[in-house]
Amino acid sequence: MAAVLREIEAEVQRRKHLVHQSAERKAIISQCYKRKHSEVYTLQDSFLAPGFLEIVRYCTSPDANLHGLLRYTESFSDKRIFRLPVFTEEFCQAFIEELENFEQSDMPKGRPNSMNNYGVLLNELGMDESFITPLREKYLRPITALLYPDLGGACLDSHKAFVVKYSLHEDLDLSSHYDNAEVTLNVSLGKDFTEGNLYFGDFRQDPSPVPSYIEVEHVGTQGLLHRGGQIHGALPIASGERWNLIIWMRSSAIRNQLCPMCNQKPQLVEAEGFGDGFTETCEEDVPETVDLCSVW
Numbered sequence: 001m002a003a004v005l006r007e008i009e010a011e012v013q014r015r016k017h018l019v020h021q022s023a024e025r026k027a028i029i030s031q032c033y034k035r036k037h038s039e040v041y042t043l044q045d046s047f048l049a050p051g052f053l054e055i056v057r058y059c060t061s062p063d064a065n066l067h068g069l070l071r072y073t074e075s076f077s078d079k080r081i082f083r084l085p086v087f088t089e090e091f092c093q094a095f096i097e098e099l100e101n102f103e104q105s106d107m108p109k110g111r112p113n114s115m116n117n118y119g120v121l122l123n124e125l126g127m128d129e130s131f132i133t134p135l136r137e138k139y140l141r142p143i144t145a146l147l148y149p150d151l152g153g154a155c156l157d158s159h160k161a162f163v164v165k166y167s168l169h170e171d172l173d174l175s176s177h178y179d180n181a182e183v184t185l186n187v188s189l190g191k192d193f194t195e196g197n198l199y200f201g202d203f204r205q206d207p208s209p210v211p212s213y214i215e216v217e218h219v220g221t222q223g224l225l226h227r228g229g230q231i232h233g234a235l236p237i238a239s240g241e242r243w244n245l246i247i248w249m250r251s252s253a254i255r256n257q258l259c260p261m262c263n264q265k266p267q268l269v270e271a272e273g274f275g276d277g278f279t280e281t282c283e284e285d286v287p288e289t290v291d292l293c294s295v296w
């Protein structure tokens, strides 16, 4: 028992250290990084594709329903994967230029997750509050409320957002995995690339004896919405560079009951920021928490 407690304490300390390092990087970046396109840090309607705004208008109208929404999106098989327009071409270009500017700077950089070696954590860059949170709350939630009500689509109350980059001399592909998210939005920002399709298999909690895979092309400026638990990966690109904005959206109401990574009741410990999205963040006296098992 004592050994288990020591292990838990060591893990808590390791997590605290990682959070502390990330907060330090964020502080240095906010003080020292010289932005190239400061306008891309604050979400504006003009960044969003007209088709996306139309979808949001529909989803926030009084009679909105799933059947009506499906007229605006492209659906892939019965896997509950949907393609929809998200950004304008101009925004994607300016955003990539900003990310390249950051990449070329001597600022400290964290890795997006345990699998992607190249990319940018948008929280550290300072985009969470002014861009990703309003995008999730005002625009994405009305859509996910209709598409994924069973996964807390109406109350996705936190996120982890990052950009991943693939190029010939860096990462080429991404192996099969599921996300630490209830719902994921994956938007292709460009640039030009060939191959590099996404593939999707079974839903993690619903495996079939012979898993069926589908390939989905990622189209520039458009996004794919899928369940975080849908097994997926990215095939190797053959040329060019592929940049994607990934938003792992989380519902504390769902994951407080069952951790999506280990399928058990989470063992919560205090954390800073959004933690891993387990506890509603706006209640003042409830500390943020992470589940000890979950993968960073």
Ligand SMILES: O=C(O)CCC(=O)C(=O)O
Residues within 6 Å of the ligand: 116, 164, 174, 179, 186, 198, 232, 233, 234, 244, 246
């Ligand atoms: O490269 C992609 O489009 C997939 C990225 C992804 O699945 C992830 O980062 O979780």
Ligand SMILES: [Fe+2]
Residues within 6 Å of the ligand: 177, 178, 179, 232
């Ligand atoms: Fe993923």
